[in-house]
Amino acid sequence: MARFLAIGAVTLVVLVVATNLLAGQAADREALAEARTINEVLAESVAGPLLREKLVLGNPAAIDAFNRRAVDQFDVQVLSQVNLWSSERLVYSDNPVFAGQEFELGQERQDVLENGGTGQVYTDETAQTLLTEDADGTVQIFTRIETPRGTPLLFEGYYSLEDIEERRAQIYRPFMWIIVGALVLLLVLVTPILRVLTKQVTSAAKERERLLRAGLEASDAERRRIARDLHDGVVQDLAGTSFSIAAAAREPELADGVRASLHAANQAIRDTLKSLRALLAEIHPPEIQADGLASSLADLIAPAGALGIQASVSVEGAETATDTQAALVWRVAQEAVRNALRHAHPSTIAVTVRSDGKKLVLEVVDDGVGFAADAAPAADRYGLRGMSSLVRDSGGRLEVRSSAGEGTAVRLEVGVDA
Structure with a gap:
């Protein structure tokens, strides 16, 4: 008031x-x-x-x-x-x-x-x-x-x-009091209206934030369910099948050709298990903590090696951040790395996190094909664009810089809670 x-x-x-x-x-x-x-x-x-x-x-x-x-x-x-x-x-x-x-x-x-x-x-x-x-x-x-x-x-x-x-x-004096009186009356009438309208706007903003968080929580819950079902079902079955094939391949009476086929099948199953575990990490990331951010980011860029991409992670001072801020850094890095691997065709990806005790900064830089700054946002970059709303609600700032043929740089900056 x-x-x-x-x-x-x-x-x-x-x-x-x-x-x-x-x-x-x-x-x-x-x-x-x-x-x-x-x-x-x-x-x-x-x-x-x-x-x-x-x-x-x-x-x-x-x-x-x-x-x-x-x-x-x-x-x-x-x-x-x-x-x-x-x-x-x-x-x-x-x-x-x-x-x-x-x-x-x-x-x-x-x-x-x-x-x-x-x-x-x-x-x-x-x-x-x-x-x-x-x-x-x-x-x-x-x-x-x-x-x-x-x-x-x-x-x-x-x-x-x-x-x-x-x-x-003499001419001015009566008009002055009329003007002042009219303005005071206008202020008395308009102020409650402005207050109600502002309250409605504030309530709408809070409701939007609540719906956004509810949507994210529902999405996380669904991701957890899918990840749990995959882990307890398909992944366990494939792991059991891998152990069974490995045991069968050790039978001494097997012909060499059959043994080689079993080893090949077992390797294929193990590769599938690795892909599934990577998919599980994307569907529902692990519980991110500030002191484990470096290892979590290292797991995030692990698929780059299989694609022949040189990837690196550098983390300094992240222990000053909260677990919530560390999770935000991981989610933005996940979207940036995912876009780079899928669309940018880079030869290098560098993920850097640093903090000076006042702000936490993430930078994901690749040397891929990039995109024109004035081009219409592509539908396949929706995930990173969707992160912008979450970053703003967290009091941070997300910036994406790119140009055709010059790679892409994603920068997140968020204040560190005292």
Whole structure:
């Protein structure tokens, strides 16, 4: 439960930060949009109806009349200064020192004056000159308007960033609590669902592992039964027959040809017994113990000699492993050696086991025909592929490296229990 709460808390923090960032950006845009709307309303509804051509020409009486009639209506909290621009000069400003002077409008103002609409800039050179207060704390918003005769002018307002930020906070605050509340509610609702789903996945994984182990145990039990039946039945019968033939071959009155036939038959039976015992070891391996791993692996590669294959076993430090880990090493080695003998046609096979006290490593290397790494897995390599699941469940790692004509290397690595 603690893990789910931790995951939920981290998720909540990430979501809150992300949504707050997005909501803050939206509030910024909305607060600035409100300032632009104010500027457009003042330009079109207040300044526009009061415009006269004499004002554009700089007539002092027209300027004074415009100022007296409009000044009260320009008294907006977020607005700190108003300018009226023509294409040539500053027509009007509530900072009268600069009225009538020529200034460089800048590209943004020129574009709006020529094409219409509303634009904005932050603290440009013109603002620094005209504004008696700190221009760094303002944004300049300008809207195009026209005189009754169609002369274009630019209505410009200086808006306080502090006031805009305050308005942003007013817009943002309710949404913040809504967002946080919704996320908390979502977390409360989703966490139990995630917990149930994770529990189901965990249970399914445990059930899969249980079925896998049950399947392996059932397979081992069946292997033991078959091995026992073969050992107690066919093997014992063949052994008894071998002894009987050997005894019969020693009878002095037998002809030499008959005696030779009996010896040949007895040798054939003994060879069959060896093959059966090797088959029994494959069907059900002996109880593998860490201190007997070297001899068990030596028995495993014994059939290689009959095929003219040079095989070797080297075991170092395996006594630090458990019997279960030793059995896993033997089973992987069995599959690797079996595949090599059946399919690789090697001239050498080397089985190496070593441990440094922390991990147990098995390597089975042959110089056979190998296979292409990108080739589809062959059906006859199913046994080794099936070992991968068992190795993973045991906390180990199985790797098969091969290329056509370059042999095959099988490597198992599993941690040694402390």
